[in-house]
Amino acid sequence: MLQINFVRENNQKIIDRLKARNFDASGIVEKIIDVDVKRREAQKNLDNNLAKSNALARQIGELFKSGKKDEAEKVKEQTTQLKQENKELQKELEKYKEEQETLLIQLPNIPHEAVKPGNTEDDNEIIFQSETDLKYSKDLLPHWDLATQYDLVDFELGNKVTGSGFPVYKGKGAKLQRALVSFFLDKAIEEGYAEYQIPLVVNEDSAFGTGQLPDKDGQMYHIPLDNLFLIPTSEVPVTNIYRDVILPESAFPVKCTAYSTCFRREAGSYGKDVRGLNRLHQFDKVEIVQIVKPENSYDVLDEMVNYVTSLVKLLELPYRITRLCGGDLGFAAAMTYDIEVFSSAQNKWLEVSSISNFEAFQANRMKLRYRDGQGKIHPAHTLNGSALALPRIVAALIENNQHENGINIPGALVPYTGFDSIL
RNA sequence: GGAGAGAUGGCAGAGUGGUCGAUUGCGGCGGUCUUGAAAACCGUUGAGGUGUAACAGCCUCCGGGGGUUCGAAUCCCUCUCUCUCCGCCA
Numbered sequence A: 001m002l003q004i005n006f007v008r009e010n011n012q013k014i015i016d017r018l019k020a021r022n023f024d025a026s027g028i029v030e031k032i033i034d035v036d037v038k039r040r041e042a043q044k045n046l047d048n049n050l051a052k053s054n055a056l057a058r059q060i061g062e063l064f065k066s067g068k069k070d071e072a073e074k075v076k077e078q079t080t081q082l083k084q085e086n087k088e089l090q091k092e093l094e095k096y097k098e099e100q101e102t103l104l105i106q107l108p109n110i111p112h113e114a115v116k117p118g119n120t121e122d123d124n125e126i127i128f129q130s131e132t133d134l135k136y137s138k139d140l141l142p143h144w145d146l147a148t149q150y151d152l153v154d155f156e157l158g159n160k161v162t163g164s165g166f167p168v169y170k171g172k173g174a175k176l177q178r179a180l181v182s183f184f185l186d187k188a189i190e191e192g193y194a195e196y197q198i199p200l201v202v203n204e205d206s207a208f209g210t211g212q213l214p215d216k217d218g219q220m221y222h223i224p225l226d227n228l229f230l231i232p233t234s235e236v237p238v239t240n241i242y243r244d245v246i247l248p249e250s251a252f253p254v255k256c257t258a259y260s261t262c263f264r265r266e267a268g269s270y271g272k273d274v275r276g277l278n279r280l281h282q283f284d285k286v287e288i289v290q291i292v293k294p295e296n297s298y299d300v301l302d303e304m305v306n307y308v309t310s311l312v313k314l315l316e317l318p319y320r321i322t323r324l325c326g327g328d329l330g331f332a333a334a335m336t337y338d339i340e341v342f343s344s345a346q347n348k349w350l351e352v353s354s355i356s357n358f359e360a361f362q363a364n365r366m367k368l369r370y371r372d373g374q375g376k377i378h379p380a381h382t383l384n385g386s387a388l389a390l391p392r393i394v395a396a397l398i399e400n401n402q403h404e405n406g407i408n409i410p411g412a413l414v415p416y417t418g419f420d421s422i423l
Numbered sequence B: 001g002g003a004g005a006g007a008u009g010g011c012a013g014a015g016u017g018g019u020c021g022a023u024u025g026c027g028g029c030g031g032u033c034u035u036g037a038a039a040a041c042c043g044u045u046g047a048g049g050u051g052u053a054a055c056a057g058c059c060u061c062c063g064g065g066g067g068u069u070c071g072a073a074u075c076c077c078u079c080u081c082u083c084u085c086c087g088c089c090a
Helices: A004-009 A011-021 A026-065 A069-106 A143-149 A155-161 A171-190 A204-209 A235-240 A294-314 A361-366 A390-400 A411-417
Strands: A125-129 A194-196 A228-230 A245-248 A254-263 A282-292 A319-323 A335-343 A348-359 A368-371 A377-379 A381-389 A406-408
Touching: A004 A011, A004 A026, A004 A069, A011 A026, A026 A069, A143 A155, A143 A390, A171 A194, A171 A254, A171 A282, A171 A294, A171 A381, A171 A390, A171 A411, A204 A235, A204 A361, A235 A254, A235 A282, A235 A361, A235 A381, A282 A294, A282 A390, A294 A319, A294 A335, A294 A348, A294 A381, A335 A390, A348 A361, A348 A390, A361 A368, A361 A381, A381 A390
Parallel strands: A194 A254, A245 A368
Antiparallel strands: A125 A319, A254 A282, A282 A381, A319 A335, A335 A348, A348 A381, A368 A377
8 A cells, every 4th residue: 555645745656657557546646635635634623623622621620620610510511512523523534534545545556667567467578588498399298197197186186175276185296295395495494584384364454464455355265254364375474474563673684484375266267277286276385575674675576586596496497587567567566576487298387486576565554664773664665475386386397307207306306305206 | 162351552560530642660772880891870762643844732542443421541332352260172
């Protein structure tokens, strides 16, 4: 969420920059400015009235103390009208505040200047693409066939137990998953991230804090009985650890990592993109989160991209880095890099990580602030990225490493799997 | 699930209708002393809104919401959460 002061002072800039998202903000911004004026006027009126009421109340107290009851009763009469007015002014102010909040929440984050305008993922900039001798071949089996052939994943069982999008991993398939989680966590810890184990369900405040609510309401599984939500990513609980917190400068950079299962309804997804492990309702992921000083956040974004890149390199997967265009950018992000790995049998790039700088957008929502050297309070910047999301990594790993007699495991993983091939 | 207790500033913990945004202790920050540190002593130390060139001033906030009252952290209603005991249980 953008701060009202910021909107007031940068209205034209906001409208201009949001064009990169194909988002016409002019109407909303105009309304916000309008409501803001009214809100402040109402606030002033109410405050003045309350000041009068307070003064009278104090006076009555004094009079009672000194035994002048009759005079006190007289002053009381003056308060009745003020009271009535206060109630009305209060209501008016509440109304404007709500209006303003409702409008502010509708504004997505402002893309960074470097973000190119565009509509879909086709307009994303390719920043880097690794050279690869891996070529698409009709002889290569897609991972869903390999998974069945080597008994790694049972999609049918998942359908039976739960439904589509909830696969059952078996034997070496299950072990491979566990190995990847441990591998990713160990690497993150080496990189200075503190490991957390977090709840897989969150309350409404948390879902709002990171921007899932109200924007992506239908994308989360909801438990109405307790009004809790299954997390779509550990970003939600991890970042919300710092909701309503004022950090000292010395706490920076805050670096957290967490492994969690993630749940996504993926309403509206269908077709070949959901085949096999490509898009699931439940999947595992290791996430990295950083909370940093605003002036460092873009350096940190680069650092995080480099780190995630190092992981796909260790796994010997061909990859590319894209920078999302305005139209493909998430609601809360100012800049996002995607890391995609090449899936040789499907002949396509699979997104395995999305690394974003949210600048102050999440921090404003969840009141995550820091105190600078002068004691002034500012919103911090938040960033996060997958490091990494498992199922698509598994898909690429087994497709790219298949050979006539089995599947090879990349060397970096062998200490974790305990086997170097699947036969 | 049953019974009870509670929710106050970074933490601990007072405050049961009238200058209480809140006594006090710890912690933090600044200072005196010291070669330096510790100890001791002195001072300072919540957030938001409005307002200002900047101060000041004014307003709001004692878990959330509502009510009583001229006036509420203090009384009433309600919701949420936490703790203790019992039950169940990985």
